Amino acid sequence: MLLEMAADGFGDRVALGPSDGGLTYRELYDSAGVASERFRADGGSHVAMADLSSAALPVSLFGAAWAGLPFVPLNYRLTDDELAALASRISPAIIIVDPDSPDRLTGIDGIGLLSRHGLMDLVEGAEPPEPEWDMSGEGTAIELFTSGTTGEPKAALLRHRHLVSYVLGSVEFMGAHEDEAALVSVPPYHVAGIAAILSNVYAGRRVVQLPTFDAGDWVALVRAESVTSAMVVPTMLTRIVEVLDAEGPDGPGLPTLRSLSYGGGRMPSPTILRALELLPTTAFVNAYGLTETSSTVALLGPDEHREAMASDDPVVRARLGSAGRPLPTIEVTIRDDLGDEVAVGQPGEIWVRGEQVSGEYRGSAPRLTPDGWFPTHDGGWMDADGFLHVTGRIDDVIVKGGQNVSPGEIEEVLVCHPAVADAAAIGLPDMQWGERIIAAVVLHPGASASPDELRDVVRDRLRSNRTPDHVEFVGSLPYNDTGKLLRRVLRSDLAHLGDGSTG
Amino acid sequence: MPSLKPGSRFTSSVCTTQVIVVKGAGEVDLRCGGAPMLAAGAATDGGLPAEGASGGTLMGKRYVDPDETVEVLCTKPGDGSLGVGDALLDLKEAKPLPASD
Known part of the structure; x- marks a missing residue:
């Protein structure tokens, strides 16, 4: 429906690819129609994709919707066994695969494979069928497997x-000017990668894809395609800042980039401050959301960024690290363990409600309360003006001597030290305290700092019970490819620093 | 009187306007250009928007009644104005949000 409107409203605009020779909205619509016939003929229950971003992504996303089948973007970085396990959970299905590794998913019962090129050849120039799809909105549009950090991956379901x-609720139809282009470098299996396609199609903004993120390629593509907006995860922005810094003060910058949004993890304040300096004409947006909430539920806008950066008021300045305010269509409350709302400024769990909030999983009970509230499992607090501060996953909270300690606040202090490139705080078993605080620190090349110096910095900035019991210097921290810190991996790597008690 | 449910589509009988229902359920006297709207695909018998209901519709805009119990999205623009009974629907102003994706 969204794409049909785009094709009707501005069919000749370029939807995808280079401004000269890219796929128009009309062509994308026709291609999705042809793809839907192929998907229906297959007779499966799902359409999946285990491939990098390409034109085949929007074609199969909209083609699956046209055919009334859920679209399942799979993480192509999983091992063959993990990928096969997910594939058998959605069988019978057709899976769009990378032509460079065509054998990955062969021999699974009920799974048909179609290469990216095969799909695009099929839809090239063919006549689409008459539009016919379920308009109730109840059908499942997307099933996204969560990263499964705590056990078996769950398939979050978005209708x-x-x-x-x-x-x-968040995008103005045809709101984009014809010269606008959005660069999408998050993979299809991240909810932001799907939201980017939908929002930009509805806005009429040309989408440029970067299938494999590399900061140098990203910067070059922004320049080559005159990209006006982009979305990145924090680790990507850190790399982009490094590339721009290396070009020096007389570098060309990114003058076409009007808007840069980021989300998907905690943004280190040195990175965002430096980015604001390097890109003085770019509007920064911090978007907070989850797969289960159809992406963004709160955002910190461009003016709020610049205002926070320029302010001497610590409350206003702290908003640079906040997720901003909830969307007008979303309600947010902070609640305690019992589900009762806490006072302004008090920490608790973030709960959200709104029509875009799903909170449903295939094969298990929805996590929504009967009146539509969704507990995010993210910890946070809200300031007096309604700015939402996200402190991290509740499961990651360190409990030392009965006190809850958010790793995020310790990490934030550590990365502000000039010698520190990256930092992570975790809790490990401690007979006396329940958990002891371990800080894993990556130093900048050539920089030095002693463990005591770093512990003192934390003690000075935060309360003494936040001070790391031990600082361990490491070469790098484990991240997944969408920039999420893998605390589970870090905890097991550093398990020898606990005392082995089970708390 | 047409029966509304989210996702159902209606077409104007007096202009090119088409809408899709975003919110609303049950029997609603949905009109465009002063004349009752028809289920999508139904043949129109021509005519012109009535005086006072000829402000036109805009592609991609949402229109709501004052209580926000009925909301429709314009999928094809035309010369008539949308209404429920004799009351015209209001254009729902999108809240300007910076692009987050």
């Missing part, structure tokens, strides 16, 4: 009505 209310 058409969730995604449509997100898009209608």
Whole structure:
């Protein structure tokens, strides 16, 4: 429906690819229609994709919706065994695969494979069928497997009505000028990668894809394609800042980039401050959301960034690290362990409600309360003006001597030290305290700092019970490819620094 | 009187306007250009928007009644104005949000 409107409203605009010779909205619509016939003929229950971003992504995303089948973007970086396990959970299905590794998913019962090129050859120039699809909005649009940090991956389920209310509530139809282009470098299996396609199609903004992120390529593509907006995860922005810094003060910068949004993890304040300096004409947006909430539920806008950066008021300045305010269509509350709302400024769990919030999983009970509230499992607090501060996953909170300690606040202090490139705080078993605080620190090349010096910095800035019991210098921290710190991996790597007690 | 449910589509009988229902359920006297709207695909018998209901519709805009119990999205623009009974629907101003994706 969204794409049909785009094709009707501005069919000749370029939807995808280079401004000269890219796929127009009309062509994308026709291709999705042809793809839907192929998907229906296959007779499966799902359409999946285990491949990098390409034109085949929007074609199969909209083609699956046209055919009334859920679209399942799979993480192509998983091992063959992990990928096969997920594939058998959605069988019978057709899976779009990378032509460079065509054998990865062969021999699974009920799974048909179609290469990216095969799909694009099929839809090239063919006549689409008459539009015919379920308009109730109840059908499942997307099933996204969560990263499964705590056990078996769950398939979060987003219905058409969730995604449509997100898009209608946050995007102006044809709101983009014809010269605008959005660079998408997050992979299809990240909810932001899907939201980027939907929002930009509805806005009429040309999408440029970077299938494999590399900061140098990203900067070059922004320049080559005159990209006006982009979305990145924090680790990507850190690398981009390094590339721009290396070009020196007389470098060309990124003058076409009007808007840069980021989300998907905690942004280190040195990175965002430096980015604000390097890109003085770019509007920064911090978007907070989850897969289960159809992407963004709160955002910190461009003016709020610059205002926070320029302010001497610590409350206003702290907002640079906040997720901003909830979208007008979203309600947010902070609650305690019992589900009761806490006072302004008090920490608790972030709960959200709104028409875009799904909170449903395939094969298990929805996590929504009967009145539509979704507990995010993220910890946070809200300031007096309604700015939401996200402190991290509740499961990651360190409990030392009965006190809850958010790793995020310790990490934030550590990365502000000039010698520190990256830092992570975790809790490990301690007979006396329940957990002891371990800080894993990556130093900048050539820089030095002693463990005591870093512990003192934390003690001076935070309360003494936040001070790391031990600082361990490491070469790098484990991240997944969408920039999420893998604390589970770090905890097991550093397990020898606990005392082995089980608390 | 047409029966509304989210996702159902209606077409104007007096202009090119088409809408899709975003919110609203049950029997609603949905009109465009002063004339009752028809289920999508139904043949129109021509005519012109009535005086006072000829402000036109805009592609991609949402229109709501004052209580926000009925909300429709314009998927094809035309010369008529949308209404429920004799009351015209209001254009729902999108809240300007910076692009987050």
